[in-house]
Amino acid sequence: MALLASAAAPVLDLDDGGATIAADEAPTVSRADIAPIVEGLFSDEGVGETRAVLVLHGGELIAERYAPGYSADMRFISWSMAKTVTAMLVGFLVDDGVLELDAPAPIPEWRGEDDPRRAITLRHLLHMASGLDHTEVNDPIWDSDTNRMLFTSGTDDMAAYAVSRPLEANPGEKFEYSSATTVILSRIIADALTDSSDPGERAAAYRRFAEQRLLGPARTPSVYFEFDASGTQIGGSLIHATARDWARLGEVMRTGQGPDGRQIISPEWREFMLTPSPRNGEYGGQTWLNREGGVYDTPVLFPGRAPASLFSFNGHLGQYVMVSPEQGLTVVRLGNTPDRQLREAIVLRLARIFETAG
Template identity: 85%
Template sequence: MMKQRWIIPLAPALALFVSAAAPVLEREGAEDDSIAADAPVPARADIAPLVDALFSEEGVGETRAVLVMHNGELIAERYAPGYSADMRYISWSMAKTVTAMLVGFLVDDGVLDLDAPAPVPEWQGENDARRNITLRHLLHMASGLDHTEVNEPIWDSDTNRMLFSTETDDMAGYAVSRPLEANPGDKYEYSSATTVIIARIIADQLTDSDDPGERAAAYRHFAEQRLLGPARISSVYFEFDARGTQIGGSLIHATARDWARLGEVMRTGQGPDGTPIISSEWREFMLTPSPRNGEYGGQTWLNRPGGVYDNPVLFPDRAPQSLFAFNGHLGQYVMVSPAQGLTVVRLGNTPDGELREAVVMRLARIFEAFGQTTGETDSG
């Protein structure tokens, strides 16, 4: 019998087609701040039509929540009927950026080295070419491992095997077992399996225990201590597999306001009270184009030309190129423009393809409404 995941069991049918939204149980002792009020915030008059368009215009799928923050102030917030500020919303691949934030603390602490062989025991055989994979390669989606993110039929991909079918018990074990299809560092290939490996590496540095509950608890405690607590984020809910590995490529849940807070941490490097959280060096790494894909940094999408896809993932001709994003399946976005002091969250259920492109273009209008810069200089 398949073991049940730790923390949150997720039905495959729901996970495939519907973004999860669950009521929040606030962490005891969590502090209130300017975006923790119960009442929704109306949109500032000049962007209200742009926010409304994400809900009302045809061709954008289902929008469930939109928030806009400007220079740390929440200036717009709207939810679709049936959704609210006290619900958690699934990350899908927005989780990858959070996982990168967490592993950065271990790099800054000197526990991990970006360019040393990744600490994966299964790769350390004398004749195993995978021993040349570094943490940098993993963060840049350039490990060279034979991972397939999307395939036809839909079940025939590594991502769906890990999340929903034969490999759910030990996702990272499956991910690290795959052979190389390219030399490490030579090829960009987007892979949720890669980020699960990073999540296991994090847990391995935090505890020697093989007990799933202890591994999950150590991971959660680390996230609380280094990221969530200083950022005053109280709703984040992690999913772990049966081995206690956080499903770091796909499954983190949080309120829309806490997704905005995470975007603000990446915008400023700080918590809302000015407490330093993300070092400038790690933030620079995450936001620097990777060698094999100019649109991708360290588990983070960049508003840059020169990507590996036919069309830009974001909109480099319509907003500062310093803009970056946490992107997730079915139209989950936390878009951040440091040059404009903007963080914009859009959560919903929009299929990939033309509808997703329409959502991105409507989000671009919000950034265009603020001009090129209102805060730090765009380093472009």
């Protein structure tokens, strides 16, 4: 299925509300200019399997395309895009005064008088700077905390596995990207919502909270959470939603608002999520930023080719919700491209969409 939206395309209930940039104030984006870029994401050599691409400008759907076998009604896996959603949920509890960014993280296993993990704060976890000995990717691939937690010995209680790891650095001193860290954040959310240890009760409380505070106001009914056997949401990796609902979540982060203009993400929490963290200039609160000063040899996004305010939900194998508030653009790409090919095959092609807006 392919659609390059016409001038009369629907707005997907994504009214801007004027929170960040009004559609008529955004830079002009030509459908004719982005059409070959979208086409190339499906047909160019080396792009792997692109399954869906959506482009929204000022909340208006201006391009939408699906590969054969995929459609607007299908859910797509998040992989690590889930991390940004988890951070949104943490923000509600911080705004409510239930959690504190700079208080010791509420993890009972770390409360021992001589346990150096007592110094880990919620801010450290959100910035991927806990200092915990978590290995996201290893050689061989099964020898990593992420794969043990998701697929082998740690699957029944992923957060218990994640919190059991010792420190390898002082909290706040080292950036280390880690899906296990985000699972800890998911457990913190559930612990704040219920005293129950029953897995079903914990999962239900988490889902209700997400529905009330985010999914309902954002009008994203397709969003589906996966939980482990202990009732902890697998918040670093496993959320499913249609491509349009991924776009809607991007729009919530672009404006802070839902389609009815209601504030969803507070300005203060949105600013926290989109502010460079001390140990990695291209990472904020569980969100990738289009900034210089990253810890890797190659930037994760494309600083200099699009505004520094651009940010992204990123996921394994090329899942992206990229958002440029200055340009009023939200771009979704979902598919399956080997990570070693992503920069040339996908990321730099997505950069061209933002370059068309000047």
